[in-house]
Amino acid sequence: MLDISTLHYLVLGAALFLLGVIGVLTRRNVVIVLMSIELILNAVNLNLVAFSRYWQGIHGPSALHGQVFAIFVITDAAAEAAVGLGILIAFFRNKETVNVDEVHLLKW
Amino acid sequence: MNPAVANPPVATPFFFYLLAAVMIIGGTLVITRKNAVHSAIALITTLLAQAGLYLMLYAPFVAGVQIILYAGGIMVLFLFVIMLISIERSLKERQFNKQWLIGIVAAAALGALFIGVYTTTTKGRVLFPEGRVSYVESQNTQQIAALLFDQHLGTYMFAFEIASLLLLVAIIGAVVMAKKRI
Numbered sequence: 001m002l003d004i005s006t007l008h009y010l011v012l013g014a015a016l017f018l019l020g021v022i023g024v025l026t027r028r029n030v031v032i033v034l035m036s037i038e039l040i041l042n043a044v045n046l047n048l049v050a051f052s053r054y055w056q057g058i059h060g061p062s063a064l065h066g067q068v069f070a071i072f073v074i075t076d077a078a079a080e081a082a083v084g085l086g087i088l089i090a091f092f093r094n095k096e097t098v099n100v101d102e103v104h105l106l107k108w
Numbered sequence: 109m110n111p112a113v114a115n116p117p118v119a120t121p122f123f124f125y126l127l128a129a130v131m132i133i134g135g136t137l138v139i140t141r142k143n144a145v146h147s148a149i150a151l152i153t154t155l156l157a158q159a160g161l162y163l164m165l166y167a168p169f170v171a172g173v174q175i176i177l178y179a180g181g182i183m184v185l186f187l188f189v190i191m192l193i194s195i196e197r198s199l200k201e202r203q204f205n206k207q208w209l210i211g212i213v214a215a216a217a218l219g220a221l222f223i224g225v226y227t228t229t230t231k232g233r234v235l236f237p238e239g240r241v242s243y244v245e246s247q248n249t250q251q252i253a254a255l256l257f258d259q260h261l262g263t264y265m266f267a268f269e270i271a272s273l274l275l276l277v278a279i280i281g282a283v284v285m286a287k288k289r290i
Binding site: 003004007008009010011012014015016017018019020021022023025026027028029031032034035036038039042045046049050052053056061062064065067068070071072074075076077078079080081082083085086087088089090092093097098099100101 | 147154166174178182203234252
């Protein structure tokens with residue numbers, strides 16, 4: 001049977017990234033836009049861990065830099081979700097809506 | 109080169125394609141469902157399937173962090189916020205904005221770029237590796253800790269401290285944003 005290579009994981013990561021990009025560009029609901037950003041970050045994480053796996057094959061089992069980077073990306077995602085949802089609550093309190101179209105305070 | 113393949117993984121292609129299918133279907137549901145709660149449930153499914161893929165890549169620590177932090181922490185935060193804001197009104201409205209066609213065209217261009225990169229060959233080989241080597245994962249968590257904390261090996265110690273500062277800033281920012289009066 002065909003073995004699963006790094007390229008398989010990269011293609012899956014690219015597909016998830018594209019789904020996230022489509023979600024960010026087309027949805028109106030801010031909550032779902034934030035969830036799409038989480039999808040994008042997860043696609044990147046999958047690529048990082050797959051590359052870490054490949055790097056281990058070359059430099060020995062202690063070369064785990066990709067996995068450490070994935071942990072940092074998860075930390076960033078947590079911070080981003082907390083601040084983003086805080087902004088969303090403030091926005092909802094002022095405007096009574098969650099549509100991105102109606103966020104135009106700085107437009108003229 | 110690979111001394112530790114005493115117990116080779118079983119049926120790797122089957123589980124890879126199963127988890128990949130779960131992830132793709134879950135991701136599609138995230139961006140197409142009307143109800144934000146349904147999207148959140150689909151996203152949790154996707155994240156759990158991804159944790160399974162991390163296990164297949166011999167990254168048990170990252171898989172645990174993924175389940176505890178993403179599926180357990182961030183998604184609960186999302187569900188709380190969905191329940192704080194009223195979703196009845198947004199259910200009746202248009203779900204996609206006016207630029208949806210341009211958005212899909214842009215995403216398709218990005219997809220064409222991905223396909224181009226992944227099929228590019230130099231000297232008859234693709235840019236990215238096709239095979240991989242197996243190692244046991246028994247030392248994984250210790251080795252990550254060594255990279256993060258060890259005095260001599262700790263390449264990422266400074267970045268770790270900066271990450272804690274980032275989390276502090278995020279906590280303060282979230283409280284400032286969400287509180288009515290400070």
